[in-house]
Every structure is written in structure tokens, then in C-alpha cells.
Amino acid sequence: MTDVSLPAAARGRSLWADAWNRLKANKAAMAGIWYLAFMAVLCIVGPWFTPHDFTTIYQDYTRVPPSLEAYPRPDAIGPAVKDAVKRSRLDLAGWEEKDGKIFITVTSVRPIDERVTRYIDRSDVFRNAQVADKSADGLRMTMSADIRHEYFFFGTDNIGRDLLTRTLTAGRVSLAIGLLAGIVAVAIGVLYGAIAGFAGGRTDEIMMRIVDILYSLPFIFFVIMLVVFFGRNFVFMFLAVGAVLWLDMARIVRGQALSLKRQEYVQAAEALGVSPGGVLLRHVVPNLLGPVVIYMTLLVPQVIILESFLSFLGLGVQEPMSSWGVLISQGAKNIPGATWLLVFPSFFLTTTLFALNFIGDGLRDALDPKDR
Amino acid sequence: MLRYVLRRLLTAIPTLFVIVTISFFLMRAAPGGPFNQEKGLNPVIKANLERVFHLDQPLWKQYLLYLNNLIHGDFGPSYNLPDFTVAELFADSLPISIQLGGSALVLALLLGGILGIIAALHQNKPADYAVIATATAGSTVPTFVIAPLFQLFFALTLKWFPVGGWGDGALVNKVGPVLTLMLPQLAIVARLMRGSMIESLRSHHIRTARALGLSDYSVVIRHALRGALLPIISYAGPAAAALLTGSIIVETIFSIPGVGRYFVEGALNRDYTLVMGTVVVIAVFTIVFNLIVDILYAVVDPRVRYD
Numbered sequence: 001m002t003d004v005s006l007p008a009a010a011r012g013r014s015l016w017a018d019a020w021n022r023l024k025a026n027k028a029a030m031a032g033i034w035y036l037a038f039m040a041v042l043c044i045v046g047p048w049f050t051p052h053d054f055t056t057i058y059q060d061y062t063r064v065p066p067s068l069e070a071y072p073r074p075d076a077i078g079p080a081v082k083d084a085v086k087r088s089r090l091d092l093a094g095w096e097e098k099d100g101k102i103f104i105t106v107t108s109v110r111p112i113d114e115r116v117t118r119y120i121d122r123s124d125v126f127r128n129a130q131v132a133d134k135s136a137d138g139l140r141m142t143m144s145a146d147i148r149h150e151y152f153f154f155g156t157d158n159i160g161r162d163l164l165t166r167t168l169t170a171g172r173v174s175l176a177i178g179l180l181a182g183i184v185a186v187a188i189g190v191l192y193g194a195i196a197g198f199a200g201g202r203t204d205e206i207m208m209r210i211v212d213i214l215y216s217l218p219f220i221f222f223v224i225m226l227v228v229f230f231g232r233n234f235v236f237m238f239l240a241v242g243a244v245l246w247l248d249m250a251r252i253v254r255g256q257a258l259s260l261k262r263q264e265y266v267q268a269a270e271a272l273g274v275s276p277g278g279v280l281l282r283h284v285v286p287n288l289l290g291p292v293v294i295y296m297t298l299l300v301p302q303v304i305i306l307e308s309f310l311s312f313l314g315l316g317v318q319e320p321m322s323s324w325g326v327l328i329s330q331g332a333k334n335i336p337g338a339t340w341l342l343v344f345p346s347f348f349l350t351t352t353l354f355a356l357n358f359i360g361d362g363l364r365d366a367l368d369p370k371d372r
Numbered sequence: 373m374l375r376y377v378l379r380r381l382l383t384a385i386p387t388l389f390v391i392v393t394i395s396f397f398l399m400r401a402a403p404g405g406p407f408n409q410e411k412g413l414n415p416v417i418k419a420n421l422e423r424v425f426h427l428d429q430p431l432w433k434q435y436l437l438y439l440n441n442l443i444h445g446d447f448g449p450s451y452n453l454p455d456f457t458v459a460e461l462f463a464d465s466l467p468i469s470i471q472l473g474g475s476a477l478v479l480a481l482l483l484g485g486i487l488g489i490i491a492a493l494h495q496n497k498p499a500d501y502a503v504i505a506t507a508t509a510g511s512t513v514p515t516f517v518i519a520p521l522f523q524l525f526f527a528l529t530l531k532w533f534p535v536g537g538w539g540d541g542a543l544v545n546k547v548g549p550v551l552t553l554m555l556p557q558l559a560i561v562a563r564l565m566r567g568s569m570i571e572s573l574r575s576h577h578i579r580t581a582r583a584l585g586l587s588d589y590s591v592v593i594r595h596a597l598r599g600a601l602l603p604i605i606s607y608a609g610p611a612a613a614a615l616l617t618g619s620i621i622v623e624t625i626f627s628i629p630g631v632g633r634y635f636v637e638g639a640l641n642r643d644y645t646l647v648m649g650t651v652v653v654i655a656v657f658t659i660v661f662n663l664i665v666d667i668l669y670a671v672v673d674p675r676v677r678y679d
Contacts, residue, residue, distance in 0.1 A: 217394060217395065220620065220636075221635065221654075224640075225399065225402060229401075312621065335524045336528055350512065354508075354512050
């Protein structure tokens with residue numbers, strides 16, 4: 001027996017490998033995937049690296065415009081000193097700034113308590129206030145304090161919270177809601193549609209009539225009623241949103257299931273005695289996966305919009321938590337004076353929606369080439 | 373045809389009945405009531421109010437009462453705006469919403485249609501890409517982003533239009549709401565038109581028309597457009613129903629006294645009659661426009677027959 005060297009068998013390409021190759025060739029979709037990944041990492045990790053917490057209120061910095069330079073501005077130090085001293089009920093004799101430190105001299109008719117440094121510390125502009133020098137009679141004192149440099153790259157909101165941190169934490173909420181509600185909607189829709197499609201007959205008839213009726217109810221009525229039922233609870237919110245959006249998925253899956261049932265290979269498998277579970281795993285699930293994945297990616301932006309819409313109406317995520325919809329609605333109320341409150345969250349939301357839509361379109365082209 | 377229309381209108385009645393029934397009991401199942409909000413409302417007064425509005429009776433009786441009134445065209449009084457009946461509220465606000473939504477719809481169909489045809493005739497050329505980009509942007513950016521941005525640029529910075537308000541229907545007051553209502557619709561219409569036009573231009577009768585030497589204009593407008601209209605029509609039906617019954621977002625942002633806001637206000641205040649009225653109005657609009665769509669089908673496509 002001689003060794004016959006066979007040429008290596010050409011490896012077959014699976015449907016998924018094929019789809020992946022087509023997706024990789026789609027520049028918009030790939031850009032969308034990278035952007036979405038970047039946005040997800042930014043929103044999840046970002047808030048730990050920003051210098052502020054999303055609930056911290058800086059009373060001295062309400063509605064400051066976005067800037068790459070540190071606050072306080074040089075001309076803002078004087079008023080801050082005056083404010084702090086006024087609160088301590090002492091008289092300001094003078095102040096000077098030296099090497100990032102500030103020296104404040106105060107006088108009083110009564111001996112000065114050294115604890116007044118706290119009034120200086122309480123300002124968002126200074127910290128580490130100490131007594132530097134005190135006259136013998138205690139009527140005149142010089143305090144030194146460090147100037148606190150704060151960066152507000154996106155500016156601050158009406159009550160002085162850092163918009164950058166808030167936008168990023170809002171992104172966490174919006175993306176999480178999009179994903180979770182999307183999964184809820186897809187799970188309900190797939191189950192419902194698959195049962196209706198495979199049961200067929202009367203069951204199918206009744207189940208689909210129910211879907212039709214739910215369809216004809218005004219959508220917003222439905223959502224608002226769910227919100228009214230569940231209260232303004234964060235977790236129930238996206239369960240409710242997901243529970244409303246499953247109708248389309250149910251119809252798509254039912255249609256697929258109906259046509260799959262009549263495919264020859266499915267009937268052949270059944271005739272060969274493959275168990276229903278086997279048919280389900282081998283033939284039905286892989287065939288349903290394509291439309292489900294496509295619908296899911298197109299659903300996530302819908303959910304994010306819906307959540308933002310509800311938050312915009314004040315029915316969604318509640319303070320101090322925020323979502324992009326909450327921030328945009330606050331921004332919309334403040335446009336005359338503080339445009340950045342509208343512009344930054346809008347930019348984050350819109351670009352994310354673009355990315356998601358590009359991914360969805362790309363997946364549809366990749367998984368369903370005949371639909372192009 | 374007439375028989376078909378009559379039959380459709382008759383089948384609309386059970387649909388409407390189901391919608392009314394579900395909404396009624398869904399609304400009532402929600403905790404709270406219309407007179408629970410006012411703090412410190414004297415219990416005697418509250419009981420009196422509830423008796424006047426029959427809210428003290430068993431639910432099924434209230435339901436039958438409501439149905440009976442509805443059949444006689446009575447939407448009932450609003451609970452939270454006590455001086456008005458629901459019908460009066462609609463008489464004031466529905467024309468406003470219809471005006472805005474109607475203008476937005478007509479503009480979206482016209483402009484979107486034209487853009488879609490241009491894109492289809494210049495497939496895979498710069499004009500096509502420009503239309504696709506506009507359509508993608510229009511259908512991706514949500515209304516509640518477009519509307520405040522419009523206010524920011526055109527009202528506050530350029531001062532071309534007022535920021536909001538109805539202004540007794542002055543034209544400048546309508547520009548913002550109409551534009552923001554129109555943009556998403558325009559995007560979808562343009563996309564639909566592009567797709568169906570490309571398909572229509574590939575069909576045999578168009579090739580024949582070209583072979584006969586008809587002008588481009590005649591081929592596109594008289595022959596191809598007709599075949600391409602069907603998807604637009606089936607989209608326009610539900611879109612019209614949704615647009616004409618008011619948009620919560622646009623009416624809130626531009627402070628327009630339309631129907632849209634009643635839904636949210638009513639549901640939050642448990643203003644049962646107001647919410648039910650809105651549901652009925654929207655359902656009627658949806659049913660009517662779906663019927664119009666089906667009739668238009670037969671007009672545009674002679675192969676469609678209803679007998």
C-alpha cells in the first residue's frame with residue numbers, strides 16, 4: 001500500500017463564517033461596531049476616571065461652560081474669597097495668590113476663632129485652609145489655602161454637577177436598558193412566535209389575533225399604562241419597555257417557523273425519526289438565529305429612543321440617576337443659557353444610534369444576502 | 373367597491389369595541405383614581421364627586437354606561453379639567469394637531485417622494501448617496517433631539533422663528549413643529565420610494581416604454597411612478613393616523629395646544645374619560661386611514677379588486 005497524498009480537502013465555509021466575511025467587508029458596519037465598543041467601554045469605565053462623581057454638587061460652579069482649562073478662572077478667585085469670608089462673618093483685609101496658594105488676611109473686632117478656616121474649606125475653590133499667621137491680640141489672622149483646580153470638560157449642569165461624568169453614567173443606563181429590554185422583547189417574541197408557528201391551526205389563529213389586537217392599541221397608551229402600573233421603577237421600566245416591543249419579533253418568528261415547518265429537509269428529518277428536540281436544535285434554531293440577531297440589533301436603538309422618550313416626559317429614569325433622555329430633556333429646558341447641556345448628551349445619543357443602525361443594516365446584508 | 377367599504381366599516385365596529393374594552397379595564401386596573409391627587413380633599417366632597425361621575429358604582433356598570441354614552445357620541449366630562457367635556461377639548465385641540473400633522477405628512481410625501489425618485493434615477497452616484505445620508509440621519513436622530521436643536525439654531529441664534537407657542541396659527545409658529553414632525557417621515561418615504569422606484573424601473577413594461585421611445589419624464593412619472601407608489605401608500609396610512617392625532621414630544625417642546633399632550637396628562641392624572649377619548653380618536657383615525665389605503669390600492673393598481 002502506498003501513501004497517496006491527497007490534497008487537503010477544501011474547508012467548507014459555514015453560513016456564519018460567510019456572513020462574518022461579508023460583515024467585515026462592510027465599512028460602515030465595522031465602524032459602527034468599533035464605535036459602539038468604544039462607547040460601551042467609555043461609559044462603563046469612564047466614570048471611574050473622571051475627577052468627579054455623578055452626584056457631587058459644586059455649588060460654586062453651577063452652569064459653568066465646558067472648558068479644557070481648569071476652574072477657577074483667575075478672575076473668579078476674588079469673588080470666591082469674598083464669599084467665603086462673608087460667610088465667616090469676618091472682615092476681609094486683603095488677599096494674595098502665590099505659587100498656587102492663596103493667603104487671606106481677615107480682621108475682626110473680637111478675637112478670631114481659628115476654626116473659621118472651615119468656612120474657607122467649604123468653598124469649592126479652596127482646600128487645606130490653615131492658619132498661617134495670627135497677631136498677638138487675635139484680631140488679625142492670615143490663612144493660607146490651596147486653590148482647588150477642577151476640570152469640567154463638558155461644563156456643569158444647573159445645580160453644579162459635572163456633565164462629563166453624568167453623560168457617561170447616563171450612557172451606562174441607556175445602553176443597559178437598550179440591551180436588557182432588547183433581550184426581554186426578543187425572548188418573549190421568539191417564544192411566542194415559535195409556539196404559534198409550530199402549533200399552527202387554532203392555537204396559531206388565536207395567538208396571532210391577540211397580537212393584532214395589541215398592535216391596534218395605541219402604542220404610547222400601552223407604554224404609559226405599564227409605567228403607571230409599575231411605578232417609576234428603574235428595573236420594571238425596561239421590563240415594561242421590552243414587554244411592549246415583542247410584537248414584531250413574534251410576527252417575524254412565526255412566519256419563519258411556518259415556512260420552516262414545510263421545508264423538505266425538516267420533513268425529511270422528521271420522517272427519519274429525529275426527535276422534535278433534535279429538529280429544533282439542528283434546523284430550527286440556526287435558521288431563526290439570523291432574523292433574530294438582525295431584529296435585535298435594530299431593536300436596541302428603538303429601545304434606547306423609547307426609554308429616552310419616556311425619560312423626556314419625566315416617566316423614565318429618576319434623579320439622581322440619569323439616562324441620555326433625562327440629560328437631553330434637561331438640556332432642552334436650558335438652551336437659552338447653557339447650550340452644552342443639550343449638545344453633549346445629544347451627540348452621545350445620536351452617534352450611538354447611528355452606530356447601532358449601521359451594525360443592524362450591515363448584519364441584515366451579511367446574514368440575508370438575498371434581501372439586499 | 374361601495375359594498376367593500378361598507379363591509380370594512382362594519383368590521384371596524386368589533387375592532388373598536390375590543391380596543392375600547394381593553395383600554396377601559398387596563399386604565400381602571402391602574403392604582404389610584406382621578407380624585408386621589410388633591411391632598412386633603414374632603415372625603416365628603418370626594419364621595420360626592422365620585423357619585424356625580426358614577427365612579428362609586430361597580431366597574432361593569434360604569435363600563436356599560438361609558439359604552440352607552442360612547443354609542444351616542446358622548447365622550448363624557450373631563451375629570452381634571454372640570455369645566456370642559458372631552459368633546460370640547462378635542463374640538464379645540466384636534467384641528468391644531470391635524471393642521472400640523474397634515475402639513476408635515478403632505479410635505480414628507482412630496483419631498484420624500486421627489487428625493488427618492490432622484491436617488492433611484494442616479495443610483496450609486498453622489499446624488500443617491502446624499503439622499504441615503506439624509507434619510508439615514510432623518511430616521512436615526514430622534515425628534516426630541518431635532519426639536520430642541522431647531523429651537524437653538526433657528527429660534528434663539530438666528531431668531532427666524534419663535535421658540536414655541538401656537539400664536540393663533542401664525543405661519544412662523546408652525547415652521548418648527550411641522551419641520552420636526554416631517555423629517556423622520558421624509559426619511560422613511562425617501563428610502564421606500566428609492567427602493568420601490570429602482571425595482572419599478574427594472575420591470576418589463578418600463579423597458580417597453582423606453583423601447584417605444586417615450587421621454588424620460590413620461591417613463592418615470594406616468595409609468596414607473598405608478599408601480600412604485602404601493603409601498604408608499606401602505607406606509608402613509610398608519611403614518612397619517614399617527615401624525616394627525618398629534619405628537620406628544622413636538623407639542624410639548626413647542627408648547628402647541630394639540631391633542632398629543634392629553635394622553636400623558638390624562639393617564640398620569642387618571643382622567644379616565646380623557647384617556648379613553650384619545651384612544652378612541654386614535655383608533656378611529658387608524659381604522660379610517662387603513663381603509664383609505666386599501667381603497668387607494670385599487671385605484672393605483674388595477675390588478676387589486678375588491679368584490
